[in-house]
Structure formats: structure tokens, C-alpha cells
Amino acid sequence: MEDYKSIKIERQNPNSGVFHLRLHRPSHYNALTTELFAELRRALSSLDQNPDVRVIILSGSGKHFCAGIDLKSTASNFEDLLSSERGRAGERLRREVKAMQDSITAIEECRKPVIACIHGGCIGGGVDIATACDLRYCTAEAVFSVKEINLAITADLGTLQRLPGIVGFGKAVELALTGREFSGFEAKELGLVSTTFASKMELDNGVIKIAEEIASKSPLAVVGTKAVLLKSRDLTVEQGLDYVATWNSGTLLSADLKEAISARAHKLIAYELKLVEDFYDITGFI
DSSP: OOOOSSEEEEOSSTTOSEEEEEEOOGGGTTOBOHHHHHHHHHHHHHHHHOTTOSEEEEEESTTOSBOOBOHHHHHHHHHHHHTSOHHHHHHHHHHHHHHHHHHHHHHHHOSSOEEEEEOSEEETHHHHHHHHSSEEEEETTOEEEOGGGGGTOOOOSSHHHHHHHHHOHHHHHHHHHHOOEEEHHHHHHHTSSSEEESSHHHHHHHHHHHHHHHHTSOHHHHHHHHHHHHHHTTSOHHHHHHHHHHHHHHHSSSHHHHHHHHHHHHHHHHHHHHHHHHHHHHHTOO
16 A cells, blocks of 8 residues: 555555545644645545545545635745746746646546535535545535635635535525635435534444445445446436446446356345245144
8 A cells, every 4th residue: 555644545454445544634623735735636546546445535634624725825925926927927927726626526437426524614625525526425524615715816726616516506606706714414314425423433334334235246336336326317317327327337247246146146146035924823733
């Protein structure tokens, strides 16, 4: 496993397909630096190509999930841009923003499902990361904020593009224009997270259980389901149906399908035998 300075990757159970990817700058509340963005992209690519990986749980070390972009680490770079020739500074800034966007989009582009496990603060860039994940869960004490507008910035790493599709356009507009904080409970009401857990221990245990359940499914079916859902988001129903027909024509006839059909057949036979036994028990023949 590659070594990272701001990312930590763990596999708690050697027989499990669930891997943990942690933002690991706990003393800085996992605030995002240029280095962390680059490592996140590399780590996701590595996990995506690892055949042992079925599901990725993305969390933060320490007290918080992510406090957003580390403004202290980017201040000197911003000062350099302000002192540079306007056209060249603008072109350089665009490249840097695009590089950060690519790191967040890498979560979405990873073929394996990525589950956000959120506790503490999930601010600014933390929301960008969360909205790029496939599933999101949090603690009741979690605090969210699309904070950028309070810093005289238009959020530019994905929240404004992904959040409306998750919580609805009107709710996303209100959150983005006010920059207000909202709790884990409200995140559940908004539909930003699937479940709110009472404590971090319950969150960790609950998310692992969900991840293990997904990891037990056919890898081809899981990868295909994520790919088709993401693709269909930008297509008409007719185009989406055509896309999934093409996808399944290339992947449906797999060993996973044969195994699933065989297992299903055995379960059906066992179920029918149980019905027969119950019938004879009821009628007194046995």
C-alpha cells in the first residue's frame, strides 16, 4: 500500500472487501491542502484498481470530518496570484481549481462505491467531498455548512452541481446562499444523508454493516449499478434504458450470475420443502 502524508488507508478485516480511506490531518481538522487533494486522487485510483476492494468508507481522523480548504496553506499562493500579471494569474488559477475539482470528481469516478461516514464538522470542501460520495451517513452532532459564500467565494468544487440533485434545487439554493450551519438531524430531513446515528460508535458500526452488505454482492453488479445510476442522471429515461441494455449485454453473462441463479434455486427448493413439511404438520400426517 502506498504511503501518504495526509491520507490513511486501512483494511480492518483481512478477509473483508471493505477498505477505509481517512482524511488524516486531525490537528488541522482535516482541512484540505494542495497535497491532500493530490493524495486523495492517487489513493482513489489505487483503491479503484485493487481487486480486493469492494467498498470504500471515506471518513476523517480526529474530531471532524473535514473543515474545508486550509486557507493558511493557500494564502501565500493567493498573494502570488494577486501580484502576477492578470491574464497569466487567471489562467494559472483556473488550472489549480480544475486540479482540485478532479480530486473530488475522482470519488464519483471510482468504480467502487464510496460511503461518506461524517462526524463533527463537514464544512465547505467537506460538503464537496460528501456530495461526490455514493452514500452518506452522519452523527446527530455533525455540523454542515456550504460555507464559501461567507468567505466571498462561489463554491467551485462540486457542491453547487451535485447538491441540488440530492436535496432538491430550492433547498440547495437556500443552503448555498445563506451559508448557514445545519445539524445531522436536518441533513437527514433534507435527504443529504440516509441515516443519522446517535453517536460516532453507532455511526462507525452502522456504516461498516452497510458496507459489508454491499461488499457481499456481485462486484460486477455493484460496479454496473453505480455506473448506470451516474450515467442515467444526465440522460432521458429512454437514453438511460438504452445505456443499461448496452452495459448488461457486455457484463450480464457472468459467473456471478450463474452462482446467484444456483443459490436462488437452492433457496427456492428449501423453501418449498419447508412449506410441504409445514402442511403435513398442520394436517397431522407427520
